Amino acid sequence: xxxxxxxxxxxxxxxxxxxxxxxxxxxxxxxxxxxxxxxxxxxxxxxxxxxxxxxxxxxxxxxxxxxxxxxxxxxxxxxxxxxxxxxxxxxxxxxxxxxxxxxxxxxxxxxxxxxxxxxxxxxxxxxxxxxxxxxxxxxxxxxxxxxxxxxxxxxxxxxxxxxxxxxxxxxxxxxxxxxxxxxxxxxxxxxxxxxxxxxxxxxxxxxxxxxxxxxxxxxxxxxxxxxxxxxxxxxxxxxxxxxxxxxxxxxxxxxxxxxxxxxxxxxxxxxxxxxxxxxxxxxxxxxxxxxxxxxxxxxxxxxxxxxxxxxxxxxxxxxxxxxxxxxxxxxxxxxxxxxxxxxxxxxxxxxxxxxxxxxxxxxxxxxxxxxxxxxxxxxxx
Numbered sequence: 001x002x003x004x005x006x007x008x009x010x011x012x013x014x015x016x017x018x019x020x021x022x023x024x025x026x027x028x029x030x031x032x033x034x035x036x037x038x039x040x041x042x043x044x045x046x047x048x049x050x051x052x053x054x055x056x057x058x059x060x061x062x063x064x065x066x067x068x069x070x071x072x073x074x075x076x077x078x079x080x081x082x083x084x085x086x087x088x089x090x091x092x093x094x095x096x097x098x099x100x101x102x103x104x105x106x107x108x109x110x111x112x113x114x115x116x117x118x119x120x121x122x123x124x125x126x127x128x129x130x131x132x133x134x135x136x137x138x139x140x141x142x143x144x145x146x147x148x149x150x151x152x153x154x155x156x157x158x159x160x161x162x163x164x165x166x167x168x169x170x171x172x173x174x175x176x177x178x179x180x181x182x183x184x185x186x187x188x189x190x191x192x193x194x195x196x197x198x199x200x201x202x203x204x205x206x207x208x209x210x211x212x213x214x215x216x217x218x219x220x221x222x223x224x225x226x227x228x229x230x231x232x233x234x235x236x237x238x239x240x241x242x243x244x245x246x247x248x249x250x251x252x253x254x255x256x257x258x259x260x261x262x263x264x265x266x267x268x269x270x271x272x273x274x275x276x277x278x279x280x281x282x283x284x285x286x287x288x289x290x291x292x293x294x295x296x297x298x299x300x301x302x303x304x305x306x307x308x309x310x311x312x313x314x315x316x317x318x319x320x321x322x323x324x325x326x327x328x329x330x331x332x333x334x335x336x337x338x339x340x341x342x343x344x345x346x347x348x349x350x351x352x353x354x355x356x357x358x359x360x361x362x363x364x365x366x367x368x369x370x371x372x373x374x375x376x377x378x379x380x381x
Contacts, residue, residue: 068208072220073123075201079223080116082197083109083230086190093186097179100168100250102186104161104257105237108264109190111156112226115149119219122146126314136355139314143278146218150272153226153264161261168254180245187238194234198227217315218278222271229267233260284310284318288350295345296324301338303327310353317354320346324360335360 087109094102122145130137201224205215215221240256243249283289289310296305306323313319326335343356 068217069123069127071204071207072217072223073120075204075223076116076119076123076219078200079197079227080113080120082193083113083116086193086230087113089186090190093183097183099179099183099237099241100164100253100257102183102237102241104164104260105187105190105233107160107164108157108230108233108260111152111264112230114156115152115222115226118145118149118152119222122219136313136319137317139312139317140279142218142315143275146222147272147275147279149222150268150275153271154268158261158264158268161257161264165254165257165261168250168257177245180241183241184238187234187241191231191234191238194227194230198224198231201227218271218275221274225267225271229263233263236260236263278312281311284312284352288318291349292320292322292346295349296322296342299338299342301326301330301334313354316352318350318352319355319357320350320353321357322359324358326360 087106090102090106090109093099094106122142125145126139126141128138128141201220204220205224208220215224236256236259237253240253240259243252289308292310293305293308296302296308303325306325307321309319309321311319326338330338339358339360342358346353346356
């Protein structure tokens, strides 16, 4: 009779232990990888999973084409077809008329066509899922191909336009009336085609919210810059050719060619600088960092927030790393629970945070008072 209760108690104890272990295993499986260095009291959590709410913000992680990318691809294809037709028309018209400004515009359109090919490659390659060699994914492919597009605008557009302008000033150029007429007709057709492509790009910008936020996609930003520059360049070429026809002075058309070259070099510099900043590890916008820090400061288990770092790893993905000091007296299991809750909160608040890393420290009060964090000697994470 006395053995029966003891047996039931043992069974109940075993069941509670199993439930506790099962819950712990489920928690560890849910949170990804957690490494606890018990000797130093430091726990590093690699939060590769996301809360359920954050998963809704992911687009294209499995290689599928998001709606925004599909619209951007159509915009790029429209610009590519327009530029190929325009480049051929400008080249033929420029050779027929002997117009340096028209040949400069032909070089501009050839550069734009090549850049559209680069942008199509960026859209396709940046959607590849992460693998062992690139654990943070291929999102930065967009920035790389956009940088090549900027180089193409500079070399094939800007430099050739400068060459044509200087050559016209050096050797002069005489055109017949038929050449002027043919050149102006080609420029008129080019203006319409470039304008249609620009309107398509601006329409997409407006559909995506308008403003600078809609131009964060380097592919769309490059198309808008190219088409806007093309419309202005065609206008300058037409003015230069018309003044050449009226005055008989080639300096007007040469000046137009030099102005087109300067415009292309400026646009290439701006696009290249933005692509460079994104390639070398640009931080997320300041508002995102401030929101993350505010969330960490609001956690009752956190004594102080030492550092918060963010870095864009793609158009819609970012890495978040934070170093925090916890309140003294938390055991390792509690530290793990806190880390899990924090990373879930960050993932739910910042959907683009695809990777979250927390460096948390559980120390005694005396150690905390003598630590580099307390004395201000601690460096970055």
